[in-house]
Amino acid sequence: MKPADSAVPLHPLLAERWSPRALDPGTELTDKQFLALFEAARWAPSWGNTQPARFVAGRRGDETFEKLRGALSRGNHGWAGNAGALVLGVARRVNDEGEQLPYGEYGLGLAVENLVLQAGAEGLVAHQMAGFDGQAAREAFGVPEDYEPLVMIAVGAQGDAAELPDRLAEKENAPRSRMELDRIVFSGSWNEPTF
Template sequence: MKPADSSVPLHPLLAERWSPRALSPDPAVTDKQFTALFEAARWAPSWGNTQPARFVAGRRGETTFDKLHATLSRGNHGWAGNAGALVLGVARKLDEEGEPFPYGEYGLGLAVENLVLQAVAEGLVAHQMAGFDRDAARQAFGIPADYEPLVVIAVGAQGDGDELPERLREKENAPRQRVALEELVFGEGWNSSAF
């Protein structure tokens, strides 16, 4: 575990959430855990309760998992095969009249964060990836033009980082870092820190 080094104590779900690449093929993601991930996502807030997030998901050993795994970039393909589940996050981008759908990506982001935090609550880990072929995912699952595939999430049990290739092992063992609060939150004006 690599808890967040925060200026004040955070809730354990937030402090313990990180994105490891070392995943163990055992144990599997249970039916209850799998359902809980999407219940958490379903109850995320969204603009006007429009709920723009959609998901394509499969557990290891299922055809959906294999099809999602095939869309991953070379850098993600190797380690993500040990995930207990792969999840494709898709955001609504057009409304019924073909006009831009407001805050679709934001809504998907909120739903994915709920999913990731539920994974932590279930004793699992989750790693979000932008490194996948969106067009291949769209084609593989028949995703309509008014929705945009944006992220693939690997969910599973944390594994041993020493089993990763060297360049990934270095990332896995590196300390977690974030932009300082002074550079993140402004008060009286831009670049005028609130802290």
């Protein structure tokens, strides 16, 4: 556990959420846990209730999981194989009338955060990744051109950081950090800190 060093107490789901790479290769997601991830994502807010988030999901050992893993970058391919599930997050970009759908990426981001927090509520962890080949994923699953693969998520149970290669174990054991609030929240004018 690496709880957030926050200015005020946060809900445990937020304070304890982090993105480990050390995943337990022996843990399998139950059907209920797997379903709960996507039920949480489904109930995320979206602009005009357009619900732009789509997912391709596989559990370790199935064909979908292996195809998703095949699209990962070399740096993610190894450790992510221990995940109980791999999930590709895809944003819808065009509506039924063929017009650009605004805020699709934002809607996918909200849905993914719901998925990640639900994973925490299920006693699991999730690690979001940009290190994957979106075109390879598109081709592997026949993702239409009006949808954009944007994120891959590894979900599982936390494992032992000592099992990771040295450079990843070092990242795993490093303290969590964020910019201070005075650098990200302003009032009055830009760069005038609120806190």
